[in-house]
Amino acid sequence: MYKITVMGDRDSIYGFAAIGLDTYPIAITDDTSAAVRKLRELIESEYAVIYITEALAEKMEEEIDRYRDVRLPAIIPIPGVSGNTGMGMKMVKKSVEKAVGSDILFRD
Amino acid sequence: MAAKHVNPTRMELTNLKRKLVVALRGHRLLKDKRDELMRQFLELVQENRKLRQQVEEGINAANKNFALASAVMQNETLKTAFLTPKQEVTLEVGKKNIMSVEIPVFTYQTRTSDPNDIYSYGYAITSGDLDSAVKSLADILPLMLELAEKEKACQMMAAEIEKTRRRVNALEHVVIPEMQENIKYITMKLDENERSTQVRLMKVKDMLLEQEYQYSKRYMADG
Numbered sequence: 001m002y003k004i005t006v007m008g009d010r011d012s013i014y015g016f017a018a019i020g021l022d023t024y025p026i027a028i029t030d031d032t033s034a035a036v037r038k039l040r041e042l043i044e045s046e047y048a049v050i051y052i053t054e055a056l057a058e059k060m061e062e063e064i065d066r067y068r069d070v071r072l073p074a075i076i077p078i079p080g081v082s083g084n085t086g087m088g089m090k091m092v093k094k095s096v097e098k099a100v101g102s103d104i105l106f107r108d
Numbered sequence: 109m110a111a112k113h114v115n116p117t118r119m120e121l122t123n124l125k126r127k128l129v130v131a132l133r134g135h136r137l138l139k140d141k142r143d144e145l146m147r148q149f150l151e152l153v154q155e156n157r158k159l160r161q162q163v164e165e166g167i168n169a170a171n172k173n174f175a176l177a178s179a180v181m182q183n184e185t186l187k188t189a190f191l192t193p194k195q196e197v198t199l200e201v202g203k204k205n206i207m208s209v210e211i212p213v214f215t216y217q218t219r220t221s222d223p224n225d226i227y228s229y230g231y232a233i234t235s236g237d238l239d240s241a242v243k244s245l246a247d248i249l250p251l252m253l254e255l256a257e258k259e260k261a262c263q264m265m266a267a268e269i270e271k272t273r274r275r276v277n278a279l280e281h282v283v284i285p286e287m288q289e290n291i292k293y294i295t296m297k298l299d300e301n302e303r304s305t306q307v308r309l310m311k312v313k314d315m316l317l318e319q320e321y322q323y324s325k326r327y328m329a330d331g
Contacts, residue, residue: 002199004216004253014187015174018228018242019249020195020218048199049214049256069267071212072201074260078252079164081171088164092156092262099149099266105157 002072003046007039008053012080022047032060039063039075048072053080054087114290116297124294128287135279142272145207149265156258163255166248173241180235189229189238195220197249209268211261214253 006016010025017023024042026035035056042050050073057064057077064075077088097103114120178186196219203210227239318324 002201004197004199012171014190015170015241015245017190017193018195019246020193020197048201048212049253051252051256068263071203071210071260071264074212074256076252076256076259079167079171081175084164084168088160089157092153092160092259095156095262095266096153099146099153099269105150105153
């Protein structure tokens with residue numbers, strides 16, 4: 001039995017509590033050690049899907065990339081209140097680049 | 109020139125030939141695997157992209173609703189409204205095998221059976237905007253889960269494709285040419301040995317005949 005969680009700044013994520021997801025508000029600063037520690041803690045526990053606001057995900061991209069190839073958890077960037085940063089699409093793009101060798105889908 | 113030393117023996121040659129057959133077959137299979145993985149990956153990644161666009165639009169819309177709600181409500185009221193969520197989502201994680209990549213499949217269950225039973229607050233002190241905000245978020249949840257599933261599948265398949273491509277390339281450009289080189293080297297060495305044995309035998313035969321009949325002396329005498 002797994003659960004779903006949302007990480008990010010409080011304003012972006014408090015709504016998800018209403019629909020039954022666990023929320024972990026994290027202040028977005030340049031010092032990501034607290035966020036990274038929290039993320040690892042969440043991965044260790046029962047969470048299979050972790051949504052992270054793009055603003056936060058951008059800061060800890062390296063940490064998130066470490067979990068790309070493993071089956072669980074799925075770490076998915078979502079837009080926050082501050083809007084769309086394009087981080088989520090960048091992750092999809094990265095998959096394409098890894099598989100094909102160059103970006104063949106997003107050239108517009 | 110062979111990269112590493114091989115014994116130029118017939119046994120080694122047979123072994124190498126057998127290995128080459130296996131390597132060639134492996135190469136062909138891996139190449140097929142790579143092509144099929146790539147085909148499925150490209151399909152999946154297109155779906156992934158569309159889904160992401162949808163989800164991002166949905167969440168942005170929901171965020172706008174929440175901004176609206178928080179504008180007309182006091183911050184404290186807003187906070188208390190979500191303190192005790194009614195709904196709880198749990199996940200079952202299954203797995204699906206696509207070309208030997210085990211991708212996760214998420215099926216979710218909600219604690220309350222009624223999907224509209226999500227409002228964890230009294231309606232008296234909260235604004236109607238909050239209701240629609242929560243509703244818009246609840247509507248996007250199935251899509252979000254589907255996105256999580258697809259995106260993870262894409263990431264895992266990308267990793268598998270990379271691995272397979274490396275294997276194909278290693279076989280094609282290193283292992284197979286090296287084996288062919290070694291086989292050629294052994295064949296030539298064996299041929300060379302055979303020729304030198306032949307020459308030696310002919311020479312020995314000459315010498316034996318010479319000893320028996322002393323041709324050279326007879327020629328001299330006839331001379």
